[in-house]
Every structure is written in structure tokens, then in C-alpha cells.
Amino acid sequence: MNERGNGPRSGSPTGQASDDSRVTATSRVKRGLAEMLRGGVIMDVVDAEQAKVAEGAGAVSVMALERVPADIRRHGGVARMSDPALVQAIQGAVTIPVMAKARIGHFVEAQILEALGVDYVDESEVLTPADEAHHVDKWAFSVPFVCGATNLGEALRRISEGAALIRSKGEAGTGNVVEAVRHLRSILGDIRRVTQADSAELYGWAKQLQAPVALVQEIAETGRLPVPLFCAGGLATPADAALVMQLGAEAVFVGSGIFKSSDPSRRARAIVEATTHYRRPDILAEVSRDLGEPMMGSEIDGLEVRLSERGW
């Protein structure tokens, strides 16, 4: 792990102030920011203007990217990390944390995003993978990483590589929540099953999940992932957000669902309310009224590219 001192630029500590023991980039510090995002909505934005709309609607964080997943699907081609100028413009426009996407395995894009001071790097299947076998060694970075997963084994492999936050992959850019539900149910269902296993069976689980046995044992003991579990991929309505929260997600990412709808500000605000009040159907009914057209959705079977199949 990369731990480095972070003392003040000048002057000597006085009174009770002591910088000698300061360490940055510990697991607790990296996972800590994800803990603070719980119960919130992280919104995909492509420019500073959208970032302001997201912040004004109550987003806990924004995800900077060049094109939202729906446009990546439509236009095709290789999808890469955003232009640094765009990331910096978004950082300058809002005070909430800013995340940005790097390609799977593209550790140099991640280095660049770290140098820009983004608050989280999303090693994302939405972009075109840069490595067909290896993900980024995330322990080598000070910036925390979020990674997608479709099942528990994938989640644990990403955590073993240093991910400080896991999200379901879902099927980004479809406006169809079915894959996100499948992935959440798979991860949470397997966690429940692991907690029922005896100590000998945990080795079998580790083999089956292709994941380190120490992490499997930790889950058996605590009944949860060692990092927060958020939901992403295809959420388009307040009801979608509340659905995945009731299923056990701890926060939601909304990508194309907001800025591909007819009234982004209103829909964003409604999804924020729904994520907080996810167990209150009366409030969900109220915030779901008159939101205008949601983004156009897609059937999963008709897709040419399944983004969730990227990553290993």
C-alpha cells in the first residue's frame, strides 16, 4: 500500500497539534469516502453545466465522463478516459466529490486521473477495456477505486486488487434495471449462502468464487463485503432507485437515466428523494409524479454489446 506523510507546508505544530502520525491512502481512508456516500446518488455528467445541475439536485458526487453510456452504445468506437480539461472544469464547478472513469487495466489513465486529484477512479466496463486479462493494481495508488461486479467472485477479486468500493455493473446505457437487479441478487444471495457455510466449506467457496479464502472467511464472519456495495447500470426512475435500495444496495449510480430524460433536474431531484425515502411508497408516489419522459429503454436481448461481460 502506498502510504505517505502529509505534513503542512510550513511552520511547526504547536499545542495539541501533531502531524507526525498523519498517513494518507490507508484502506480506512479510501473506503471512508465511500461510507460517506451511502444513501446518496452519484450522477454521470459530461460537462460543468450538468455537474452543477446534479449538485443542485442533491447528488452526493458526480462521475465525469466524455459520453454517457447510452451515447457510447449509439456511436460505438473506442470509449476512453475523459479529456483532463473536462475533468478539471467539472472539479471547478462543484464542491462535492468528483469521480472519473478509466478503462479496465489502463493504469496510466488511472495515474492521470490521480494526478488531476479526482476523488475516486471508476475502473469501468463502460469504457473499452485496455487489458483483456488484468485489472489495475489498485493498491499502488493513493486515489481510491470503485469497480463493477456481476457476482460475488468478481467483487472479491476486485477488492483483492485494492478496490475500495464495489458497484453492480448492471447494463449501462439501457435504462433497463433488470441486469442490476440480477447482479445485486447474485452478490447478496451468495453472501448469505457463505455465512451459512462451515469452516471447511469456505475453502470450496473460495475455489468456486475464484477469490482469496481470507476474504471469503471475512464475509462468513461479518455477513457483508469489506467495502460498501452500491448499485449501477440501467437505473432510470425513482422507483428503480428505491427497488435496488430495498434489495440491499447502499447507494446508487445513475448514468444516462438523468441527462437522457426530458427534465434532468427534476428527475435527478426525484431520484435523490427516492434513494433516501426508499421504504416510503407514499413519498415515492409523490416524487414520481409528472417527471416527463424517462430515457428510452432497451431490451437486453436486443443489445449488440453487453458491457457487463467486460472484466474478469
Place this chain on the structure above:
Amino acid sequence: MKVGILALQGDVGEHARVLADLGADPIEVRAPEELAGIDALVLPGGESTTMSMLLESSGLFDPIADRLAGGMPAFGTCAGMILLATEVLDGRRDQRCFGAIELSVRRNAFGRQVDSFESDLDVSDVVGGPMRAVFIRAPVVALAGEGVDVLATVAVGGAPTPVVCRQGSVLVAAFHPELAGDWRLHELFLSNVGSGGDGPAR
């Protein structure tokens, strides 16, 4: 005792686990009616701009402000400290605070997430050695009123800057004791709840 946790957004579950461990009865508060019967309130870490907005839309802002003015003990960590302060120097224009403790605070005072850190911190009134303090995009106190006790400071640009403060029955910390496995600040807070928290906080 029943201790409410403002549960609009943030690390609510961690506070709930700590409070339950210490024998209190944690109650998640998302609606005004859930304030009834609580003896104290914890305001967790999270995104203060989001919580501020949800406090308005949920109708919670005014009833919580009334309870705080009536002396209800409160403990705010990070974003919770911002919400309890009188002034946010760099908040959104529409961001409202409770003014339950005379502090001007500055958000994200240490920089971005890569500058977030943990360190050992001596806190007055907390016995048994320094606490491990986890600062996540943390705020600091830019100015504390005369009635405020400063219980701990850290150096910011070489100057000691308050990060744990108390005024009456209101306790705030710029860091996250709920993340570090050290419950002594929560104990300090609860010891104040047991003693009634009567009388106005200011």
C-alpha cells in the same frame, strides 16, 4: 435511552452500531414524526449539501432546530459538524445550518480525497491516550465563538485549528470516530445525554 441518527444520507449504519454497542437505542430519523421520543440526535458524516436539501424537503429542518434550541444533546461528525454550525464559509448559497454551536466552518479544508488522512489525536476530556482520527475530505473550524470549548486541534498550514468542539450539550468532530473503532467520543456524548441535557444549548 433513545438516540436518533439523522438518516437522510451518510454513514448512518456505523453510528448505529456504535450506539447499540454502548447500550443506547439507535433510531433512524427520516421524517418529523420519528423525532418524537428521542433523547438526543447524532448527525453523521456524509455530503452536507445533500443533507441540507433533504432536511428542507423532508420537513425535518424546523422541528430539529426547535429541539436543538430546547437543549436536545447533539453530536455531529464531519458533515454533521457543518450542519450544527452557525456559518459555512464555502457552502452553497442555499445551504442552511442549525446554529446550535457557535462555529464558522470551512468545508474540504484539507483538500481532495488523496489528501484525506488518519492520525493520532489527543482530545481533552477523553482519557486513555490519543484517539485514531480519520479525516475524510474534512471540514475545519475557521472561527469558534467565546462559549465554545475546543477539545482538540490539528495543524493546518502550521496553525493549530479546532477539530473537536463542545458548547453546552452540543459536541462536534471534524473527523469520523465511528470509522476507527474507538467509541470514547460517543461515550462522552452519551454521558451528557444521561444527565438530562436540560436548558438551552446556548
